Amino acid sequence: MxxxxxxxxxxxxxxxxxxxxxxxxxxxxxxxxxxxxxxxxxxxxxxxxxxxxxxxxxxxxxxxxxxxxxxxxxxxxxxxxxGGLVARWAYPKEIVDVSFEEHVKLAKEHGGQDRWGWRFVDVGSWEGRGEVLEQEEDPGNLARKKSLEKTRGLTVDSGTRTQKGLPDDLIWVKEHLTESYSPMARSGATAQVHxxxxxxxxxxxxxxxxxxxxxxxxxxxxxxxxxxxxxxxxxxxxxxxxxxxxxxxxxxxxxxxxxxxxxxxIEGTRAHSVVIRTPPTKPIAPYVLFTEITCIGQGVNTPEIYARPDGTVYACGPGDESPLPDNVDDVVVDSTACQVLLRNVSSISDQLRDGEVEKRQACFLPVSSxxxxxxxxxxxxxxxxxxxxxxxxxxxxxxxxxxxxxxxxxxxxxxxxxxxxxxxxxx
CATH class of the missing domain: 3.50.50.60 (FAD/NAD(P)-binding domain)
Incomplete structure (x- = not known):
């Protein structure tokens, strides 16, 4: 039955x-x-x-x-x-297989490319060092970091990782700071929306x-x-x-x-993010990067970076256990959390360092307890x-x-x- x-x-x-x-x-x-x-x-x-x-x-x-x-x-x-990531490799698979195809249909039917920034992107794992200007002060790292588990659906084959540099068009991260870069999904398996x-x-x-x-x-x-x-x-x-x-x-x-x-x-995990408008003279190729950055503060920092078609770059950091407010309008943004995030992503990219910060924000993700x-x-x-x-x-x-x-x-x-x-x- x-x-x-x-x-x-x-x-x-x-x-x-x-x-x-x-x-x-x-x-x-x-x-x-x-x-x-x-x-x-x-x-x-x-x-x-x-x-x-x-x-x-x-x-x-x-x-x-x-x-x-x-x-x-x-x-x-x-x-x-x-960030607006849309992926065939997301989880749980029961809903992913339906949802990705529906995203494609909606974009075709309603002009998603122009209306909500729909496009396919490449996604990769970047590991390397960060550079900090001498006059910058270290704001420290956030306490009680919580992984957002964005890469849970991915399987990265270490045997395919290249140690010889970045893709030719990924020029907005510094090659000399790169220790390794590897694609994390096949072409056509990752897209984005605003x-x-x-x-x-x-x-x-x-x-x-x-x-x-x-x-x-x-x-x-x-x-x-x-x-x-x-x-x-x-x-x-x-x-x-x-x-x-x-x-x-x-x-x-x-x-x-x-x-x-x-x-x-269901409980809430607070996550901070920033939106940076990059200089118009420095184009940003369509990549989503999951990074591991050393030499900035203590330990390894793991911001996610999303290039968008409107000339902005979105970046988010780990979650924390801040109490859930009564209303979404009352969510508090921790300025230190945003500053740490900005410093981390700016440490590997001149384009991000030279850009204008348009938004410092926070939200609560609904998570099953x-x-x-x-x-x-x-x-x-x-x-x-x-x-x-x-x-x-x-x-x-x-x-x-x-x-x-x-x-x-x-x-x-x-x-x-x-x-x-x-x-x-x-x-």
Missing amino acids: KSDEHAKGPSLSCSSIRTSTFSSTLMSASTHAARHIIIVGGGIIGCTTAYYLTRHPCFHNSTITLLEASHHGAAQGASGKA PYLFTTSMLELAKEKGLQVKIGCAATKLVYSSTNQITSVEYKDSTGSGSITATDVIICAGAWSPNLIPGLP VGGGPIIGQRSPGLYIATGHTCWGISNAPGTAKAISELVLDGKIRCANLKSLQPSKFF
């Missing part, structure tokens, strides 16, 4: 009876019935889910409302402050199809019926408190998701979860969104087998 969360073959027609994984407690209902869907969270998972729901053939006669707690709009957290532009584009495209958005609106409570069916969402905004009736609620609030679902094993993840699926009648994507939220957003849209409107996930990611596996 096929799983209720995964089936192959022809899709259900919109006139067929929708069956849930919780058929013993859920009412069977025609997909023609009016559905009132609430998405909690205006990050990349929430906005992309809204897009896929509005494109689903069974979406007609439904309404979707997205609640975003930030007063500044969508993508104010990790979705707007990430995460803020991608997220807000998904939101605008969903709004064109009827999505309603409430900005500065924080969901405070989920309300259930006596049969544990979701019935409404309570919220607070600048005008006070309110409630919205719902047949389906999708929790995409990242590290803040446990505020609505007690026991959800019990390991694994992300958590994708149905928790109870009408309640769905899509969070815990760690550093791979940008890459895995389209696959997650497609799966959730199928689960809500078809009653089954058809694009992939996500049994290992369903909520019951985590709590």
Whole structure:
């Protein structure tokens, strides 16, 4: 018998009876019935889910409302402050195989190259020494460093590493400081987007199809019926408190998701990043570098560096265990953390050292406290979860969104087998 969360073959027609994984407690209902869907969270998972729901053939006669707690709009957290890496070698593979192809399709359909900076890039491991100007002061290293595990999905064959220098077009890192460089994925397996532009584009495209958005609106409570069916969402905004009736609620609030679902094993890891605008006379070839830099401060520093097509370079450092604030608007940026990061990346590149720092920022990545993840699926009648994507939220957003849209409107996930990611596996 096929799983209720995964089936192959022809899709259900919109006139067929929708069956849930919780058929013993859920009412069977025609997909023609009016559905009132609430998405909690205006990050990349929430906005992309809204897009896929509005494109689903069974979406007609439904309404979707997205609640975003930030007063500044969508993508104010990790979705707007990430590097934007999209990779076939990411994890978990169950969702990666769907998500990468969806990224390619979205870019073709909506002009992603111009709209959100979509392009294929090379990715490599760089090891070497850093140089520091004599007048610079050492700000020290961050305490309690936490690996973001970005390279977890990669397997680097040490036998293929070259000790003879860099690729011909990778001229924005200093060759004389390089000890080794090796490609980390085959050509065509790595791409990038500008995460803020991608997220807000998904939101605008969903709004064109009827999505309603409430900005500065924080969901405070989920309300259930006596049969544990979701019935409404309570919220607070600048005008006070309110409630919205719902047949389906999708929790995409990242590290803040446990505020609505007690026991959800998600915690936040704070990560800092900077954006540097490089001199226009010094072009930056399209590379993503995972670095190991010695001779700067104590130990080995491992910033990630992402060249972008708009002439900027994004760099991020390790995570830390700073407490999660009540609202994404209250995330505190540690100036020392950003200074350490800037010093590290500038120590191997004149282009980065000579560039103008446009942003110093921080965000919280949602991480499963019990390991694994992300958590994708149905928790109870009408309640769905899509969070815990760690550093791979940008890459895995389209696959997650497609799966959730199928689960809500078809009653089954058809694009992939996500049994290992369903909520019951985590709590």
